[in-house]
Amino acid sequence: MDSVVGAMVGREREQELLSEFVTAPGGRALVLRGETGVGKSALLDHVADLATGEKHRVIRAAGVEAESELPFAGLHQFLYPLLSYVDRLDDVHRRVFDVVFGRDESTPPSVMTLGIAVLDLLSLAASQRPLLLILDDGQWLDTSSTEVCGFVGRRLTGGSVRLVVGLRSDIPSGFDTAALSALPVTTLSEKASEQLLDERHPGLDARVRRLVLDESQGNPLALLELPPYVERAGLDPTEGFGYTGVPLPLRLQQVYGSRIGALGDALRAELLRGALDGVGAGTAAGSTRGTRYRMRDADEAVAAGLLDIDPLGGAFVFRHPLVRSTVVQMATPNERRAAHAALAHVHRDDVERRATHLAASVIDPDEQVALALEAAAESATRRGGAVAAVAWLTRAAELSESHEDRSRRLGDAAFVAGHTGRLDRARQLLRSDTGSGTADSPASVVASAYAALYEDGDVRSSQHLVRAAIESIRDGGAREPSEVLTRLVNLLLAINQYASDEESWQRTHELIDSLGDLVPPYSRVYQDSWSDVVRRGAGVRERVERALADLRILEPWDISRLSVAAYHVDTLSQYRPHLQRTVDREVATGAKTPGMTMLHLIMLDQIAVGEWEEAERTGQRGLELMTSHGHALFAHHSQAYLGLLAALRGDTDRARELQATVDAWARPRGVGFLTQIADAIGTTAALNDGDYEAAYLHAIGITPPGTFQPYTHQASRTLLDLVEAALHTGRTEQARSHALAAQQARLPDLSPRLALLTYGALAMTATNPAEADTMYRRAETHPGAAGFPFELARIRLAHGIRLRHTQGRKAARHTLMIAAETFERLGTPAWAERARAELRTAGASAPAASAHPTTLTWQERRIADLAAGGLTNKEIGDRMHLSPRTVSSHLYRVFPKLGITSRAALRDALGKLSSDQDV
Numbered sequence: 001m002d003s004v005v006g007a008m009v010g011r012e013r014e015q016e017l018l019s020e021f022v023t024a025p026g027g028r029a030l031v032l033r034g035e036t037g038v039g040k041s042a043l044l045d046h047v048a049d050l051a052t053g054e055k056h057r058v059i060r061a062a063g064v065e066a067e068s069e070l071p072f073a074g075l076h077q078f079l080y081p082l083l084s085y086v087d088r089l090d091d092v093h094r095r096v097f098d099v100v101f102g103r104d105e106s107t108p109p110s111v112m113t114l115g116i117a118v119l120d121l122l123s124l125a126a127s128q129r130p131l132l133l134i135l136d137d138g139q140w141l142d143t144s145s146t147e148v149c150g151f152v153g154r155r156l157t158g159g160s161v162r163l164v165v166g167l168r169s170d171i172p173s174g175f176d177t178a179a180l181s182a183l184p185v186t187t188l189s190e191k192a193s194e195q196l197l198d199e200r201h202p203g204l205d206a207r208v209r210r211l212v213l214d215e216s217q218g219n220p221l222a223l224l225e226l227p228p229y230v231e232r233a234g235l236d237p238t239e240g241f242g243y244t245g246v247p248l249p250l251r252l253q254q255v256y257g258s259r260i261g262a263l264g265d266a267l268r269a270e271l272l273r274g275a276l277d278g279v280g281a282g283t284a285a286g287s288t289r290g291t292r293y294r295m296r297d298a299d300e301a302v303a304a305g306l307l308d309i310d311p312l313g314g315a316f317v318f319r320h321p322l323v324r325s326t327v328v329q330m331a332t333p334n335e336r337r338a339a340h341a342a343l344a345h346v347h348r349d350d351v352e353r354r355a356t357h358l359a360a361s362v363i364d365p366d367e368q369v370a371l372a373l374e375a376a377a378e379s380a381t382r383r384g385g386a387v388a389a390v391a392w393l394t395r396a397a398e399l400s401e402s403h404e405d406r407s408r409r410l411g412d413a414a415f416v417a418g419h420t421g422r423l424d425r426a427r428q429l430l431r432s433d434t435g436s437g438t439a440d441s442p443a444s445v446v447a448s449a450y451a452a453l454y455e456d457g458d459v460r461s462s463q464h465l466v467r468a469a470i471e472s473i474r475d476g477g478a479r480e481p482s483e484v485l486t487r488l489v490n491l492l493l494a495i496n497q498y499a500s501d502e503e504s505w506q507r508t509h510e511l512i513d514s515l516g517d518l519v520p521p522y523s524r525v526y527q528d529s530w531s532d533v534v535r536r537g538a539g540v541r542e543r544v545e546r547a548l549a550d551l552r553i554l555e556p557w558d559i560s561r562l563s564v565a566a567y568h569v570d571t572l573s574q575y576r577p578h579l580q581r582t583v584d585r586e587v588a589t590g591a592k593t594p595g596m597t598m599l600h601l602i603m604l605d606q607i608a609v610g611e612w613e614e615a616e617r618t619g620q621r622g623l624e625l626m627t628s629h630g631h632a633l634f635a636h637h638s639q640a641y642l643g644l645l646a647a648l649r650g651d652t653d654r655a656r657e658l659q660a661t662v663d664a665w666a667r668p669r670g671v672g673f674l675t676q677i678a679d680a681i682g683t684t685a686a687l688n689d690g691d692y693e694a695a696y697l698h699a700i701g702i703t704p705p706g707t708f709q710p711y712t713h714q715a716s717r718t719l720l721d722l723v724e725a726a727l728h729t730g731r732t733e734q735a736r737s738h739a740l741a742a743q744q745a746r747l748p749d750l751s752p753r754l755a756l757l758t759y760g761a762l763a764m765t766a767t768n769p770a771e772a773d774t775m776y777r778r779a780e781t782h783p784g785a786a787g788f789p790f791e792l793a794r795i796r797l798a799h800g801i802r803l804r805h806t807q808g809r810k811a812a813r814h815t816l817m818i819a820a821e822t823f824e825r826l827g828t829p830a831w832a833e834r835a836r837a838e839l840r841t842a843g844a845s846a847p848a849a850s851a852h853p854t855t856l857t858w859q860e861r862r863i864a865d866l867a868a869g870g871l872t873n874k875e876i877g878d879r880m881h882l883s884p885r886t887v888s889s890h891l892y893r894v895f896p897k898l899g900i901t902s903r904a905a906l907r908d909a910l911g912k913l914s915s916d917q918d919v
Contacts, residue, residue: 009199009220010192014043017183021162022050022132029153029163031138031175034185035320036255037221040166043185044134047164051132056162057125058132063140071108072100074145075118078133085124093117111144115151122152122161130160138165139173150178170305170319187218196220201227215321222322225249248325256326259304268327270295271306272339275327276357277346279317293343337361352376359395370396370405374412381416381555384585390417394429407433411443415487418450419557421592421629426450442484445469449491454593457633457669459499466492467511474515481518489515489523490561497530497564497713498633500672505531505711522547522558529565534708534716537750541569551578556586560594563601568713570751572605573787587625596626596634603641607648608753610789610826615645616859636665640677646859647684648790650829653886654859655685676702676714683721688830692728699725706737708745716747716754720791723761724798736765752784753791760795769806776802793822797835800842809842816842860897863890868906 008015021030032040048058061077079097086097096109096117109117125131135141135149153163165180167173188196193213197204200223204212208230215230216222229247260268277293295316301307306323307316318324328336340361347353355376358369373396377389393413400406410433414426426447433441449462470488478485489512496508512519512527519527525543528536544565551559563579566572579598586595599622606615619642626634643658659681666674679701686695699722703715719742726735739761748755756779763775776799779785785792800816820835839845866876873884873891891903898909 008042008046009196010188011039011043011046014183014185015046018043018047018164019050021164022047022054022056027156027159027161029156029165029180031165031167031178031180031182032185033167033169033182035169035187035219037219037252038185038187039220040185041136042220044136044164044166048132048134051130051162054130056130056132058134060134060136063135063137065140068140068142070142071144072142074135074141075100075148078135078149079118079121082121082125085121088124089117089120093120097121108144111147111151115148115155118148118152119155123159126160131162133161133163135163135165138167138175139171141174143174146174146178150175150180153178153180188220188223189218193218193223197223197227200224205231215325217321219320219322221255222252225252248322248329252322253326253329256306256320256323257330259306260323260327260330263301263304267298267300268331269335269339270298271301271327272331272335273343274316275318275324276336276339276360277343277353279315279324293346337363351379355392359392359399362399365401366399367401367405370399370401370409373399374409377412377416381591382552384556384582384588384590386416386420386556386586386591387589389413390420390422390425390429407441407443411441411446411484414443414447416591418447419591419593421596421631423447423451423455442469442473442488446484446487446491449495453491453495453498454631454633457498457636457666457671459495459670463492463495463499463504466495467507470511470515474511474518478518481520485515485518486520486523489519490526493523493526493530494561498671498673500676500711500713501670502711522562525565526561529568532711533568533713533750534745534747535710537569538746540565541571541751544569544571548575556582556591556594560597560601564597567601567604568751570608570753570784570788572601573609576602576605592625592629593631593634596622596629596631599625600634600637600641603638603645607641607645608788610822612645612649612827616642619645632665633671636662636671636674640674640681643681644677644684647681647688649827650688650831651859651890652685652689653890655681657883657886659685673713676712680714680718680721683718683725687721687725688828690830692725695721696725696729696731705731705734706741708741716742716750716757719747719754719757719761720794723764724794727764732765735761739765752782753788756782756785756788756791756795760791760798763795763802764798772802789822790826790828793819793826793831793835796822797831797838800835801838804838804842809844812842813839813844817844860890860894863887864894864898864906864910867891867903868910 021028032043034040048060051058059078059081061074063074067073079100083101086094089097093116096114099108100114122131122133138146138149141149149163149165153165156163165175167175169184187193190213193216197209197212201212204227208227211230212223212226215226226248229249260271263271274293274295279292279295295307298307298316302309302316306319308319309315310317318327331339337360340357344354344357344361347357351372355369355372358372362369373392377392377396380386380389380392390413393409393416397406397409397413400409410429414429417423417426417429430441430444430447445465445468449465452458452462452465466488470485470492473482473485473488492508492511496505509527509531512523521543525540525547529540529544533540544562547562548554548559548566554562559578559582563572563575566575579602583595583598583602586592586598599618603615603618603622606612606618619638623635623638623642626638639658640662643655643662646652646658647655659678662674662681663678665671666678679698682698683695683702686692686698699718702718703709703712703722705722705726708715719738723735723738726732726738739758742754742758742761747758759775759779759782763772763779766772766775776795779795780792780799796815796819800812800819803815804812816835816839820832820839823832823835863876866879867873871879873887876887877884895902898906900906900909
């Protein structure tokens with residue numbers, strides 16, 4: 001059975017020992033011992049090839065279970081090819097072989113007599129060329145043959161005969177006490193398992209690949225044979241229906257099937273309950289929630305090599321995952337349903353485990369089971385198991401007793417599926433509802449609009465679809481809030497946020513207001529914060545804080561939406577730790593779409609607080625995730641934030657490339673949210689370059705001076721940019737009018753960041769020295785100012801310049817020094833150099849610019865690594881989606897940072913960088 005394993009992967013040690021076994025002088029015997037399918041036969045084939053290469057004669061034999069009771073049946077296989085040498089033995093030994101071969105009916109010889117005769121025969125046969133005897137499946141060799149082989153094997157030293165035996169470690173054998181040298185053949189390491197699987201089954205879906213690796217546990221036979229069966233079954237290990245067994249090919253069923261079949265009905269039922277409840281192999285823990293079923297009275301299964309005993313807890317556990325799958329596969333459907341019913345009772349206090357087993361224990365519609373599944377889905381969703389929740393809701397729909405409940409549950413499943421990033425699955429679920437009018441149902445509208453928005457950025461058609469569906473519900477006389485209406489309202493708000501269009505927002509406000517109490521409080525928070533925080537943001541900060549007071553009761557999509565509201569009022573930092581704890585869970589098995597939003601929010605907060613290296617990593621991670629799931633809208637959203645970050649860090653070439661990419665995609669689609677960020681990138685990049693005229697033109701493209709364009713979220717966020725660009729271009733009246741407009745709009749009451757920006761803008765534009773001092777003091781001492789170090793440093797730089805002009809150079813030094821140190825720490829070279837220049841003008845020695853090579857940005861380091869690896873600028877550009885000119889520009893900046901002048905010196909410089917960082 002092991003002979004299918006052709007690729008010798010992960011067997012370097014065994015091959016080395018077998019090579020020595022064949023080539024070292026003198027005879028010897030060796031036993032290869034390992035579990036079924038571990039690759040013993042492949043190693044026996046390997047040793048045969050080695051011996052053939054060394055001019056050995058190779059004779060092979062195999063134990064056969066059906067012949068295990070026939071005396072000398074195995075020995076015949078070894079001796080038959082050597083019959084020609086028997087006639088050359090003396091009469092005593094010839095008569096011994098006559099008895100063994102059935103040509104003489106005398107009393108069978110003793111083991112010693114026969115063993116000596118066999119040794120003489122082998123010695124005679126090996127006198128011409130060395131002889132290798134290979135025995136596979138030695139555990140099935142008959143007792144007489146086993147005893148003789150053991151006797152012979154212990155006495156082979158000094159000759160030119162070698163014996164190698166392959167044995168299953170889980171079946172007792174006479175070779176166990178033969179005192180022969182043994183080579184344990186263990187399962188493959190994780191790395192070797194992955195290599196073998198990828199070589200023989202390349203291109204497996206990641207979930208299938210992981211499932212095969214987990215089920216095989218390093219068993220090569222399972223690694224080779226499981227993939228096509230798992231793929232055909234369409235198993236998804238992230239779906240939460242308990243353990244259902246992996247479909248096994250016949251060869252793998254046979255590994256443990258006969259032993260399972262030999263057990264009594266009661267013990268097989270006990271094993272089935274353990275298998276269906278997911279009792280693991282080698283450990284009884286098996287689950288992070290609750291306790292797995294504890295099998296009882298199963299010592300016979302331990303003796304049969306099917307179970308082990310967990311050394312920590314003393315519970316019975318399956319010896320290998322294949323045992324567990326075989327137990328399930330051998331059971332009848334009725335036996336499996338009975339086992340699930342028993343397990344549902346065992347787990348009656350665990351909402352998810354009970355529902356899982358209840359769902360598998362029934363065939364006909366059952367409303368009580370359907371309700372239990374709904375509760376399980378809600379529980380799973382809140383703890384990051386939205387993928388499992390889709391399966392539970394789908395099963396609940398199947399078990400529904402009325403068409404209305406079935407349609408509602410399928411709609412719920414589709415809604416959750418959409419949030420898990422599987423929009424195709426959402427549409428498939430809705431198509432499975434055979435009721436009339438399904439194509440125009442509100443649930444179908446939600447699924448279609450999600451796809452249009454997230455996959456294509458189509459704000460116009462998705463807006464029309466959702467608005468029409470809401471109007472239909474309203475005009476149909478809805479009197480009570482409903483889940484589907486709430487979903488439609490929230491989706492319309494999200495679409496409008498991306499559209500950022502004044503007319504659309506006005507229509508949306510009118511529509512939502514017409515719904516009255518049908519709109520829940522959370523949706524009102526989204527409406528006010530996502531639309532126009534300048535005009536509707538009063539009190540939002542407190543409402544968000546109350547809503548997020550107990551995160552445990554919130555669905556992941558509510559957490560992400562409320563966190564977006566927190567971003568708009570600049571209080572995101574206090575919720576970021578929870579987002580960071582949640583995002584990995586959601587991206588793995590939960591609501592991927594909210595997880596993607598959480599990555600955006602984490603990145604935004606990292607940018608705000610000055611963690612720019614971390615923000616780069618978060619942005620790249622998000623971009624890869626969103627691109628792989630076909631969420632074009634989110635992918636361009638990530639590129640927009642990466643462009644803004646690049647502009648802040650002075651990487652203006654990359655910033656403008658990303659700006660152009662985002663703008664070219666978003667503007668034709670009417671995605672104003674992203675076109676505004678594109679304009680903000682242009683503003684920030686121009687300010688970094690000192691091109692204040694270009695910065696002003698970009699800034700007024702977002703909002704005119706002296707006002708804040710309605711429904712333009714970047715209008716208030718670029719307040720300081722417009723004011724500073726206007727001042728540097730001599731537009732003092734426009735700068736002052738804009739600062740006063742912020743004061744009149746009461747922006748300081750809305751968020752700590754807007755308070756900082758407003759006070760800074762008022763200070764910069766004040767003509768009255770007393771007012772300027774007051775406003776600078778308010779900005780720099782604001783309790784929330786430290787949370788926005790880049791903006792605070794800009795205000796301090798402006799303050800220091802004013803102090804130098806009004807109070808003299810000495811008065812300015814401290815403020816300028818703090819600004820320079822902040823810019824240096826953040827990693828924004830142009831701003832740091834401005835602050836250092838002002839310090840020098842103020843008569844102070846500026847802090848030296850960091851010459852440490854860690855000032856390489858993420859992008860610069862990646863380009864440098866690729867260039868050091870020999871790639872051309874064009875090849876690097878193709879890999880990183882940059883133009884060759886931009887790559888060249890990056891390298892032009894990298895060389896002086898690393899203290900080198902040529903491409904050839906890159907490798908050594910980067911190596912020194914890595915060693916410096918390790919110190």
